[in-house]
Amino acid sequence: MGRSEEVLGEALKKHDRSTYQLSTKFTPQIADSSDNPVETMLDASLKRLNTDYIDLYWIHNPADVEKWTPYLIPLLKSGKIKHVGVSNHNIEQIKLADRILGEAGYRVEAVQNHFSLLYRSSEQAGVLDYCQEYNIKFFAYMVLEQGALTGRYNVDNPLPAGSDRANIYNGLLPQLQALTDQMQAMGAKRGVSTADIATAWAIAKGTTPIIGITKPKYIDDEILVNKIKLTAEEISLLESLADNANVDTRGGWEQPMDA
């Protein structure tokens, strides 16, 4: 637990704190029984990251919005956290967290939900529009569906056997082929990768993608991807192929956004 924060904290030691921003999260399911479990978890992150504040602090899920959101207020007041985001929250849960923070003069400034060509629940339930209307930044996670939308994996070259992602996606790969073939063709036309097209689509929808980068070369893709502009026709073609794939990639930890 917390190993990636330790590694990051070590790597950042040689950089001035004003030159980067940090974000980490509070997960209700692993809260301890201390007086302020949110501050206890935050303090452990601060120690591992070698810092005394977090720029954007997330509540990982809406396990109990009324219970956990108030704990953030003293942390905002003390400056230990600068901004608050909520993850896996639907509109009603976002509104509730925002109302609780609003009573103390703060607000929900970011939302982080699963959003990809294959999983557009936040768009269908109006979360994207809501965020846009109220100037809340929407961060999209699993834009590449854990690798299934990168073109790297297909029926002949499935995801690594025995991994959780193989169990979820390998059975779906035949249904994804028409979509990933089209993404590859759109990428080839521009000299970019299939993964870049998935990310460019998410950016075109007004979101900020959070990509699980596992290799240094993937960083070059992320720099490049901002330059890709998909046309309205391309976006509509990708979405109709995604609909035709007829797969449900909602994670076991997520509730549908319209629930």
Ligand SMILES: NC(=O)c1ccc[n+]([C@@H]2O[C@H](COP(=O)([O-])OP(=O)(O)OC[C@H]3O[C@@H](n4cnc5c(N)ncnc54)[C@H](OP(=O)(O)O)[C@@H]3O)[C@@H](O)[C@H]2O)c1
């Ligand atoms: N709030 C939540 O509940 C929640 C839940 C899940 C994830 N997240 C966040 O979202 C982030 C991303 O999620 P994720 O890593 O599960 O899924 P993802 O970003 O959809 O997929 C990551 C996978 O895609 C491949 N990949 C990444 N960049 C690539 C590129 N440029 N070209 C080709 N392949 C590429 C890598 O696979 P290979 O290594 O096989 O190449 C990597 O394992 C996580 O790190 C986390 O911060 C949040």
